[in-house]
Amino acid sequence: MNIILKIQRYNPDTDKAPYFQEYTVEAGPNERLLDALMTVKRFQDGSLGFRKSCAHGVCGSDAMRINGNDGLACKTLIKELAENDGDMITVEPLSHLPVQRDLIVDQDQFFEKYREVKPFLINDEEVDGQERIQSREERMVFDDTTNCILCASCYSACPVLDENPNFLGPAAIAQAFRFNADSRDNGIDERLQILDTPDGVWSCDNHFKCTKACPRSILITKRINQTKKVIKDKRGE
Numbered sequence: 001m002n003i004i005l006k007i008q009r010y011n012p013d014t015d016k017a018p019y020f021q022e023y024t025v026e027a028g029p030n031e032r033l034l035d036a037l038m039t040v041k042r043f044q045d046g047s048l049g050f051r052k053s054c055a056h057g058v059c060g061s062d063a064m065r066i067n068g069n070d071g072l073a074c075k076t077l078i079k080e081l082a083e084n085d086g087d088m089i090t091v092e093p094l095s096h097l098p099v100q101r102d103l104i105v106d107q108d109q110f111f112e113k114y115r116e117v118k119p120f121l122i123n124d125e126e127v128d129g130q131e132r133i134q135s136r137e138e139r140m141v142f143d144d145t146t147n148c149i150l151c152a153s154c155y156s157a158c159p160v161l162d163e164n165p166n167f168l169g170p171a172a173i174a175q176a177f178r179f180n181a182d183s184r185d186n187g188i189d190e191r192l193q194i195l196d197t198p199d200g201v202w203s204c205d206n207h208f209k210c211t212k213a214c215p216r217s218i219l220i221t222k223r224i225n226q227t228k229k230v231i232k233d234k235r236g237e
């Protein structure tokens with residue numbers, strides 16, 4: 001069938017404002033949105049800008065707004081978006097990050113916030129033997145959060161960032177949880193200095209939009225609330 005891709009275009013060097021451009025593309029129901037974008041790029045308009053790498057939901061580089069929802073173009077099938085000949089699919093860049101060109105956003109602030117929470121094991125204690133042993137049960141406490149591919153879909157979907165651009169954001173907090181909950185880690189007090197702030201976990205209003213957007217099914221909102229509880233327990237509240 002023929003679908004119409006309505007794609008937001010913007011080149012900050014030459015355009016005064018973003019605008020939409022429409023492309024008619026032949027696409028089967030089991031093809032992915034990424035395939036349709038590649039068809040446009042290869043055969044209709046080589047100037048269209050978007051990121052992609054693995055094409056299999058692993059690298060996180062092709063996150064975008066698809067019919068108003070955030071997700072990966074390589075994990076979204078045409079049949080999820082269009083049923084009939086002539087159906088239109090609207091594609092926009094992620095929200096809350098500056099557009100560099102078309103569907104490509106500048107991810108710097110997303111990664112700066114991620115780095116702020118120290119997303120690595122902190123432990124200066126001597127290792128007894130050759131490695132730090134962890135049981136299966138200890139690992140399962142935070143297992144889902146290890147699947148993050150840093151795609152920023154949750155960051156785009158979060159309504160809190162509409163009002164407070166300084167909010168750490170869902171991915172950074174989920175990754176802070178990942179290391180705070182790791183039985184081998186001793187860095188929780190350092191991370192709580194960042195998390196226990198107005199722009200940290202306390203900005204989250206439990207909209208659950210991040211959890212719905214996450215292509216890796218990470219229980220982001222739950223992890224944020226667990227972090228709030230850890231803070232309250234430490235305060236004795």
Ligand code: SF4
Binds near residue numbers: 150151
């Ligand atoms: S938590 Fe999910 S949506 Fe957010 S960056 Fe990680 S994989 Fe993407």
Ligand code: FES
Binds near residue numbers: 057058073
């Ligand atoms: S291109 Fe790698 S996740 Fe989609």
